[in-house]
Amino acid sequence: MIDNPYYSGDVHKDFELISIGRLDLEEGGAIPDLKLAVRTWGTLNANKDNAILIPTWYSGTHQIWADAYIGEDHALDPSRYFIVSVNQIGNGLSTSPHNTDDASISMSRFPKVRIGDDVVAQERLLREHFGIDRLALVVGGSMGAQQTYEWAVRFPEKVRRAAPIAGTAQNTPHDFLFTEALNEQIWSDPGWNGGEYASHTEVADGLTRHANIWAILGFSTEFWKQEVWRALEFESKEAFLDGFLRPYFTAMDPNDLLTMAWKWQRGDVARHTGGDLAAALGRITAKTFVMPIDEDMFFPVRDCAAEQALIPGSELRVIEDVLGHLGLFAVAPTYMPQIDRHLAELLATPA
Amino acid sequence: MIDNPYYSGDVHKDFELISIGRLDLEEGGAIPDLKLAVRTWGTLNANKDNAILIPTWYSGTHQIWADAYIGEDHALDPSRYFIVSVNQIGNGLSTSPHNTDDASISMSRFPKVRIGDDVVAQERLLREHFGIDRLALVVGGSMGAQQTYEWAVRFPEKVRRAAPIAGTAQNTPHDFLFTEALNEQIWSDPGWNGGEYASHTEVADGLTRHANIWAILGFSTEFWKQEVWRALEFESKEAFLDGFLRPYFTAMDPNDLLTMAWKWQRGDVARHTGGDLAAALGRITAKTFVMPIDEDMFFPVRDCAAEQALIPGSELRVIEDVLGHLGLFAVAPTYMPQIDRHLAELLATPA
Numbered sequence: 001m002i003d004n005p006y007y008s009g010d011v012h013k014d015f016e017l018i019s020i021g022r023l024d025l026e027e028g029g030a031i032p033d034l035k036l037a038v039r040t041w042g043t044l045n046a047n048k049d050n051a052i053l054i055p056t057w058y059s060g061t062h063q064i065w066a067d068a069y070i071g072e073d074h075a076l077d078p079s080r081y082f083i084v085s086v087n088q089i090g091n092g093l094s095t096s097p098h099n100t101d102d103a104s105i106s107m108s109r110f111p112k113v114r115i116g117d118d119v120v121a122q123e124r125l126l127r128e129h130f131g132i133d134r135l136a137l138v139v140g141g142s143m144g145a146q147q148t149y150e151w152a153v154r155f156p157e158k159v160r161r162a163a164p165i166a167g168t169a170q171n172t173p174h175d176f177l178f179t180e181a182l183n184e185q186i187w188s189d190p191g192w193n194g195g196e197y198a199s200h201t202e203v204a205d206g207l208t209r210h211a212n213i214w215a216i217l218g219f220s221t222e223f224w225k226q227e228v229w230r231a232l233e234f235e236s237k238e239a240f241l242d243g244f245l246r247p248y249f250t251a252m253d254p255n256d257l258l259t260m261a262w263k264w265q266r267g268d269v270a271r272h273t274g275g276d277l278a279a280a281l282g283r284i285t286a287k288t289f290v291m292p293i294d295e296d297m298f299f300p301v302r303d304c305a306a307e308q309a310l311i312p313g314s315e316l317r318v319i320e321d322v323l324g325h326l327g328l329f330a331v332a333p334t335y336m337p338q339i340d341r342h343l344a345e346l347l348a349t350p351a
Numbered sequence: 352m353i354d355n356p357y358y359s360g361d362v363h364k365d366f367e368l369i370s371i372g373r374l375d376l377e378e379g380g381a382i383p384d385l386k387l388a389v390r391t392w393g394t395l396n397a398n399k400d401n402a403i404l405i406p407t408w409y410s411g412t413h414q415i416w417a418d419a420y421i422g423e424d425h426a427l428d429p430s431r432y433f434i435v436s437v438n439q440i441g442n443g444l445s446t447s448p449h450n451t452d453d454a455s456i457s458m459s460r461f462p463k464v465r466i467g468d469d470v471v472a473q474e475r476l477l478r479e480h481f482g483i484d485r486l487a488l489v490v491g492g493s494m495g496a497q498q499t500y501e502w503a504v505r506f507p508e509k510v511r512r513a514a515p516i517a518g519t520a521q522n523t524p525h526d527f528l529f530t531e532a533l534n535e536q537i538w539s540d541p542g543w544n545g546g547e548y549a550s551h552t553e554v555a556d557g558l559t560r561h562a563n564i565w566a567i568l569g570f571s572t573e574f575w576k577q578e579v580w581r582a583l584e585f586e587s588k589e590a591f592l593d594g595f596l597r598p599y600f601t602a603m604d605p606n607d608l609l610t611m612a613w614k615w616q617r618g619d620v621a622r623h624t625g626g627d628l629a630a631a632l633g634r635i636t637a638k639t640f641v642m643p644i645d646e647d648m649f650f651p652v653r654d655c656a657a658e659q660a661l662i663p664g665s666e667l668r669v670i671e672d673v674l675g676h677l678g679l680f681a682v683a684p685t686y687m688p689q690i691d692r693h694l695a696e697l698l699a700t701p702a
Binding site: 172173174177178180181184188189190205209212213215216217219220221222223224225227237297298300302303 | 525571575588
């Protein structure tokens, strides 16, 4: 167990740790006492039909949703909906390699977790802790989109609407290799020491290189060409990297990132249908808006559109954002209005 | 000086090492005795107006041009043209960190070389050694395209036609960061040892990671999605990486790659015009076909098209190739017919 201020300090506020007990994992092994970090907004209505679930993305937590996506001025409006954001297993807030006090699964001993494990855990949490059997909407970005798809395929009767943003139902081979390259930056740092470091700061070099790979695929070529970082009040691309992207990742725990990455690489709803993606996506009964970002370098629109075409009654809603995948940070002033417009329309659709 | 069989064995045939004497460099310093590795095909005619120059790309040599681009069945036809391919400085065949016997510039002491230095050296070679004052065509891919642009801007009266393939006249910030990420894979390998290794095999880990970064930007997302490597007779993407891309790069010299990378990162014809790219490209009098590859992840068509729009009388000729940038290897059966069609048309254009 490592004390890392990024996860324990003022960065992440107002969440509750809820134990859901033992979680047996798809790959074998178990998390003996899984604690999920949960943030809620609003009130569950009497019919229990106004609940929205938000799973989190790689390196992310519920906090970005709190800061940018949720509010009375947004489609995700706590005055109308009971919104639950559940931090994914291994993200540093929920049970993770660096924060568990169970020595049998800490650090390098943390078991392999799959997207399906998260969704099973979330379903149990919602049912047992909140008494929620059906969701008005599941919405998530990137790995949150993977979990959204998993929900819609695994529990079709429980998901009325789905909005996967900038992510796929079946991870692509390019994405696998991209994620592996991210991992290699950590593995290759001698300070990582097979996962048995004393502080994440010992892996600062690897985490910095990891951030540098994000720089070239997380943002679009056009983000750099247009020097969009100037709008974020940086004076050079180096200042932007040193002042934003590198500190963002070097604050995090390497084993936590690796746990999420392993999961990301293997996201695949076709595991439910013997590898038949069309059959898996054909199960979806949720009204689904598939929302790729036009400049995304690793979840390109065409990959998302090909999946959307397999989902009954779904619609493709492309988000325009020169930032590319990391447009998910919602820093472009034109980003949230698009998200809100599509989510509001989706929520207004009978389902 | 290191013996590396990749550069000295049967891999690279039929070239001549030609000394052009001392080359003073734009960044200061000099290469006291620059030897250029040169391969020629065909015969210079009496008017000396049938010469074609081919500079080389990052990690490449004249050999790929010999194997795929040049022949009587191609536009680059040795029965009609005198074709000269000059290996770029630092590519492992021309004077390079690993192969120079001049201890003052060997290994970590090799000076910084710019695209302009290569072009100045090539101009001297052509004039003094071959008596060539004017070129029917300069054609190159990637860093070869950078050199092609440099030729057309620096020596407009000497270049009748220009065909930059999959490269830019002014390197983009995204490309800079991509190349830096490639470099970091080498720098972070303890075996690199500040450039003072005894064998490139000591840097095998870094070179492997370097290859893995190429995998995610050198090829397109669609190359991986469509499993195009199957057409190359591999059984899995891992087999393709282990059987092709990783051996390709791990055979090379790390310092040589770093020398080329530094040059690539700083390619910019606007150095001739105080930073004014439009003014620089406006100098070009060569009939120019700008030939980006549609699936290129780091020299995207729009970057090339923006430059093409600034070149008087030029044309944009987009090459379709699902491989992306590494389509330059000419493995797709549809690739060379496109290259040949455009180059034949360009060569047939009075200039």
